[in-house]
Amino acid sequence: MxxxxxxxxxxxxxxxxxxxxCAGVERAIAVVEQALRQHGPPVYVRKQIVHNARVVADLQARGAIFVDELDEVPAGGLTVFSAHGVAPAVRREAVERGLPVIDATCPLVAKVHAEARRFTGRGDTVLLIGHAGHEETEGTLGEAPARIRLVPDPAAAETVPVDDPDRVSYLVQTTLATDEVAGVVDALRRRFPALTGPGSDDIxxxxxxxxxxxxxxxxxxxxxxxxxxxxxxxxxxxxxxxxxxxxxxxxxxxxxxxxxxxxxxxxxxxxxxxxxxxxxxxxxxxxxxxxxxxxxxxxxxxxxxxxxxxxxxxxxxx
Ligand code: SF4
Missing domain, CATH: 3.40.1010.20 (4-hydroxy-3-methylbut-2-enyl diphosphate reductase, catalytic domain)
Known part of the structure; x- marks a missing residue:
């Protein structure tokens, strides 16, 4: 009282x-809804389609089955990749198993993956500012595990090893706080004056x-x-x-x-x-x-x- x-x-x-x-979440949910409508249940979704308990419960009730890894999907099971994106190794596994896949990766996450391929392809060490263990950073790191390193905070920016200090670029997890990232980029730029970044903001x-x-x-x-x-x-x-x-x-x-x-x-x-x-x-x-x-x-x-x-x-x- x-x-x-x-x-x-x-x-x-x-x-x-x-x-x-946001637009990426609406699209990802619509992908699962449409897949259920067009193909009928079950539709397998690798990881939570978006990180929300209510959304996941609603889709589960309509026949979506959420799995952690592709080995939980039976042969031929229609599979959706979540909005957070996947590493190339996951795509390869799906192809090897012949799984029909619909990719609900947000186009803005896909853009960061494309930058990762471009930057590592020209020989850079790429420093990914983001949080360890998050599905998005795991997917982006998977683009070139030997050349992309995670930098979670300014302290890590001071110590992260690079192959050539003149060939370093950075990328950012799409959902970080702008002010936080600025501090990490400042620290990186002090260490690597030739640092380059994404053309437009990754956030x-x-x-x-x-x-x-x-x-x-x-x-x-x-x-x-x-x-x-x-x-x-x-x-x-x-x-x-x-x-x-x-x-x-x-x-x-x-x-x-x-x-x-x-x-x-x-x-x-x-x-x-x-x-x-x-x-x-x-x-x-x-x-x-x-x-x-x-x-x-x-x-x-x-x-x-x-x-x-x-x-x-x-x-x-x-
Ligand atoms: S990257 Fe942005 S727009 Fe895309 S799903 Fe994440 S929060 Fe939404």
């Missing part, structure tokens, strides 16, 4: 916009836009709730960015994870969602906050997105 009473001082809810699904438009919007919302909010799953890189970055902008910020898979104590004394609560989190989850959070007595729900828009990607030819409608 005391927790309810504390949380009911809530006055304002400010929604960061853009938030929630994707959706990551950049969501970070900018949540930064502005966090600057005027006491608490920020970011809807997204624990393993979602871009959602986690939104929490960190909101904290750096001065708010208390929490990552929640869905409304059931909100702890009323977080809201005690908060006049303004900001809400955002990672690029893999469905808009319906945000609606549920807003409904709960309204139920707690929020008097005003507004939207703070920093940019309007109009990006859309075409589906792979295998599932395109004629």
């Amino acid at each position: 005391a927790e309810w009473a504390g949380a009911s001082s809530l006055r304002q809810v400010v929604l960061a916009s853009p938030r929630s699904f 994707c438009y959706a990551t950049t836009n969501r970070q900018r919007a949540v930064t502005e919302v966090a600057a005027r909010a006491d608490v920020v709730l970011v809807v997204g799953s624990d393993n979602s890189s871009n959602s986690r970055r939104l929490v960190e960015v909101a904290e750096r902008a001065g708010a208390r910020a929490y990552l929640i898979d869905d409304v059931s994870r909100v702890d009323l104590r977080w809201l005690a004394g908060a006049g303004t609560v900001g809400v955002s969602a990672g690029a893999s989190a469905p808009p319906a989850l945000v609606d549920e959070v807003v409904a709960a906050l309204t139920g707690l007595g929020a008097r005003e729900v507004s939207e703070h828009t920093t940019t309007v997105e109009d990006v859309a990607f075409t589906l792979p030819k295998e599932v395109r409608q004629p």
Whole structure:
């Protein structure tokens, strides 16, 4: 009862916009939906199609089977590669096994793979700024395991070994925080003055836009709730960015994870969602906050997105 009473001082809810699904996630989900529609279940998906528990559960209920590796797919099983991309070795394995494959890799991740091939192909050591163990970095590293090295932070930038200091380039995981990456690139440039990078930023438009919007919302909010799953890189970055902008910020898979104590004394609560989190989850959070007595729900828009990607030819409608 005391927790309810504390949380009911809530006055304002400010929604960061853009938030929630990006074009790459919408495309990846549509690939699985279309594959189920056209071929019927089961459709095998290597790894989570996008890093969100609700999306995965919904597709599972409709006949998608999520596997960690291709050896779990039976002979002839229709297989979808997730939005995060795969290493060439995985593609080879699928070809060797004769598996029919639909590739849902986000085109912006595919662009980073293409850069990795180009940079390593001209003889560079490529330093990939990103997080260890994430499926996207594993896929990119797989383009040339002997020539690409992971650099997770500025400390690693000081020590990472390269073959020739005059032939070094860098790439960036698409979902990192812009300010964090700048620190790592500065450290690399001090060590390797001839360092070259991607022509345009690897951090994707959706990551950049969501970070900018949540930064502005966090600057005027006491608490920020970011809807997204624990393993979602871009959602986690939104929490960190909101904290750096001065708010208390929490990552929640869905409304059931909100702890009323977080809201005690908060006049303004900001809400955002990672690029893999469905808009319906945000609606549920807003409904709960309204139920707690929020008097005003507004939207703070920093940019309007109009990006859309075409589906792979295998599932395109004629
Ligand atoms: S967050 Fe960016 S890179 Fe990842 S799926 Fe969305 S648009 Fe593509």
